[in-house]
Amino acid sequence: MAATELAPAPPSGSVIARAPRERTSAWPLIDRIGYYMCWAVGIGLCLIALAIVLFMFVKGISYLRPSLLLHSPAPSVVQSQSGGFLDPIEGTLLVAAIGTVLAAPLGVAIAAWLSEYRRPAWLARAVESAIEIISGAPSVVLALFGLLIFAQSFLGFLSQRAATGAVYGRSFFAAGAVMSVLALPLIVSSAREGFAQLPDRLREASYALGRTRATTIRRVLLPAIRPDIATGTALGMGRIVGDTAIITILLGAGLTIQPVGHTPVSSLLRGTGPTLTSYVYENSPAGEGLAPQKAYAAAFVLLLIVLALNAFVTWLTNRGAQPRERGRAYRLLRFEWIPWTR
Amino acid sequence: MLGALAVAVLVLIGAMLVTVLIKAWPSFSHNGLSWFGPGGDVDTQIRAMAESKPLPGHSLYYFRGWPLIWGTLLTTVLAVLIALVVSMLAAIFLTEFAPPAVRRVLDPVIRLLAGVPSVIYGLIGILVIARYIDNHWISNARRASVNYVVQLNGNDVMTATLILTLMILPIMVAITASALASVPGAWREGSLALGVNRWRTVWRVSLRTARPAIAAATVLATARALGEAVMLAMVSGGRGFAPNLLDGVTALFEPVRPLAATIFQNHEGLTIPVLAHTIYAMAAVLLVSAGMLSFAAWFAKQRFNRYGIRA
Numbered sequence: 180m181a182a183t184e185l186a187p188a189p190p191s192g193s194v195i196a197r198a199p200r201e202r203t204s205a206w207p208l209i210d211r212i213g214y215y216m217c218w219a220v221g222i223g224l225c226l227i228a229l230a231i232v233l234f235m236f237v238k239g240i241s242y243l244r245p246s247l248l249l250h251s252p253a254p255s256v257v258q259s260q261s262g263g264f265l266d267p268i269e270g271t272l273l274v275a276a277i278g279t280v281l282a283a284p285l286g287v288a289i290a291a292w293l294s295e296y297r298r299p300a301w302l303a304r305a306v307e308s309a310i311e312i313i314s315g316a317p318s319v320v321l322a323l324f325g326l327l328i329f330a331q332s333f334l335g336f337l338s339q340r341a342a343t344g345a346v347y348g349r350s351f352f353a354a355g356a357v358m359s360v361l362a363l364p365l366i367v368s369s370a371r372e373g374f375a376q377l378p379d380r381l382r383e384a385s386y387a388l389g390r391t392r393a394t395t396i397r398r399v400l401l402p403a404i405r406p407d408i409a410t411g412t413a414l415g416m417g418r419i420v421g422d423t424a425i426i427t428i429l430l431g432a433g434l435t436i437q438p439v440g441h442t443p444v445s446s447l448l449r450g451t452g453p454t455l456t457s458y459v460y461e462n463s464p465a466g467e468g469l470a471p472q473k474a475y476a477a478a479f480v481l482l483l484i485v486l487a488l489n490a491f492v493t494w495l496t497n498r499g500a501q502p503r504e505r506g507r508a509y510r511l512l513r514f515e516w517i518p519w520t521r
Numbered sequence: 522m523l524g525a526l527a528v529a530v531l532v533l534i535g536a537m538l539v540t541v542l543i544k545a546w547p548s549f550s551h552n553g554l555s556w557f558g559p560g561g562d563v564d565t566q567i568r569a570m571a572e573s574k575p576l577p578g579h580s581l582y583y584f585r586g587w588p589l590i591w592g593t594l595l596t597t598v599l600a601v602l603i604a605l606v607v608s609m610l611a612a613i614f615l616t617e618f619a620p621p622a623v624r625r626v627l628d629p630v631i632r633l634l635a636g637v638p639s640v641i642y643g644l645i646g647i648l649v650i651a652r653y654i655d656n657h658w659i660s661n662a663r664r665a666s667v668n669y670v671v672q673l674n675g676n677d678v679m680t681a682t683l684i685l686t687l688m689i690l691p692i693m694v695a696i697t698a699s700a701l702a703s704v705p706g707a708w709r710e711g712s713l714a715l716g717v718n719r720w721r722t723v724w725r726v727s728l729r730t731a732r733p734a735i736a737a738a739t740v741l742a743t744a745r746a747l748g749e750a751v752m753l754a755m756v757s758g759g760r761g762f763a764p765n766l767l768d769g770v771t772a773l774f775e776p777v778r779p780l781a782a783t784i785f786q787n788h789e790g791l792t793i794p795v796l797a798h799t800i801y802a803m804a805a806v807l808l809v810s811a812g813m814l815s816f817a818a819w820f821a822k823q824r825f826n827r828y829g830i831r832a
Contacts, residue, residue, distance in 0.1 A: 210720040217614035220607055221627055228630040231637065231645065289530060292523035306527045309534040315815040317748025319784045320804045324537045326791060421638030423751040428788045456640045463644050465755040471648055478641045489636050
């Protein structure tokens with residue numbers, strides 16, 4: 180050790196000269212502590228994410244059997260007889276479809292109005308705050324409100340009616356509709372971002388050709404922001420697929436899909452059933468199922484769906500964006516589609 | 522046409538606020554401000570409402586929400602405080618010190634952490650973390666010391682806070698990192714040119730400029746933590762207990778159940794009018810606090826915009 184300390188400094192020509200502030204070893208101790216803590220936190224986060232994903236993969240793969248995906252759940256204490264989670268997967272897809280079908284057109288319409296019309300201004304401001312309130316509102320509260328609405332007697336055709344005439348208020352349609360409220364802010368803000376980034380010459384060229392504002396939006400602007408709409412929709416789906424509170428409150432905790440009535444589509448929409456999230460919850464020690472293996476396997480499938488949606492969004496945004504990862508120009512733009520940051 | 526749709530959404534949200542408040546009113550009017558105060562066991566009160574058997578000497582509406590509110594405050598404040606420090610360091614790392622290769626990994630990692638559904642966090646919490654804490658961190662002496670009030674089993678403040686921190690961290694990192702990245706390069710270069718090292722430049726220039734954004738991030742994360750129901754319902758152990766800070770470290774191992782988790786666990790009671798009013802009252806408290814937090818975040822962002830920086 181002493182030898183290296185006493186050794187003469189190498190000739191200055193042979194090393195790359197760096198300013199003292201570039202070398203962390205020359206920093207005051209407190210700065211160096213901060214610097215190393217930054218590294219520790221960064222690496223720590225990577226490790227935590229890795230641990231979560233690896234853990235879920237290991238548990239998922241060790242408990243997941245193809246037959247689980249093809250069989251309906253059955254009420255049984257014995258693990259081998261309690262079936263798989265075909266119904267929850269169908270339920271998740273159904274709720275995601277209903278929610279997206281309702282939220283996407285509505286969200287795009289509101290975004291178009293907010294970006295292109297905005298008149299009267301106070302109304303636009305009020306609508307903006309309303310959207311902000313939904314994006315901050317806890318999903319349990321949304322679910323309670325949804326149950327209240329769908330239990331009104333004139334909406335009885337959307338769910339089940341008891342013999343006494345009381346309306347149940349629980350159905351796939353109700354859950355999907357409340358989920359669409361959850362997805363709405365994400366779609367609105369993606370679409371608005373898309374509208375904001377379109378150059379004005381696009382609109383002006385369209386006006387110059389004698390098109391009205393409505394036609395311009397429909398024929399010129401909407402096709403141009405299609406990737407943004409897709410991003411918003413995928414994000415919204417991610418939130419819908421991952422939500423548990425709305426499902427448990429608006430669909431109950433049944434194990435299988437229970438249609439109401441006999442008309443093909445409406446019986447399903449009016450019916451109740453599980454989704455992957457409620458299935459995981461019910462099978463965890465917090466629910467009643469007490470089948471952690473099944474919960475792990477279903478959670479793994481859920482995680483795969485979420486990761487696929489995530490990858491889809493990444494692909495969509497990377498396709499359009501220029502590679503800007505050099506130095507400070509890298510603006511971390513892609514974070515803007517984490518829910519709640521908008 | 523489009524305007525009408527926008528108005529419809531506005532009306533819907535307005536209706537939501539009004540209905541929840543109206544449905545909540547009976548509970549508040551029967552209990553007055555004591556609704557927020559301590560008094561008795563919340564779970565007993567909820568059960569009394571569910572069975573329509575008023576507690577002796579009280580009306581059926583009798584409810585004292587302090588344990589739940591305390592639980593909400595405790596988990597939220599702890600999680601936000603930890604996340605504040607960690608997210609600032611992570612954001613600095615991401616924008617300033619991370620080599621491009623590490624950044625390319627960390628970026629999707631943050632998004633992944635944001636995307637994991639809360640039920641999966643809850644599952645990991647209840648099956649892994651709670652069990653680990655139960656087996657390794659809670660000594661028998663500690664268990665015995667509070668045995669006369671509550672059983673310690675790993676479903677506790679510690680588990681809830683740790684997972685909640687992880688859940689709100691991505692939001693805070695994302696907002697803080699974009700704010701740090703949008704600090705004008707000239708300001709930082711000016712500082713570097715004066716011979717200030719990179720850490721001090723971040724600390725003194727970037728972080729100060731980004732302060733409003735950090736405030737906004739904190740507020741939004743608080744709103745998210747307040748509203749988190751499922752994960753907390755899973756790791757709370759189903760007991761509305763108010764951890765007693767006088768127990769010292771043991772308080773960290775006592776069970777806790779915030780407002781949102783209580784709503785989630787008692788939603789079956791919505792068919793019972795009195796209990797429904799009480800549940801709506803909890804929802805109203807959450808909704809009003811979340812609304813105020815949204816407004817605060819908006820306000821904080823306005824201050825950031827004053828610098829002419831859009832984040």
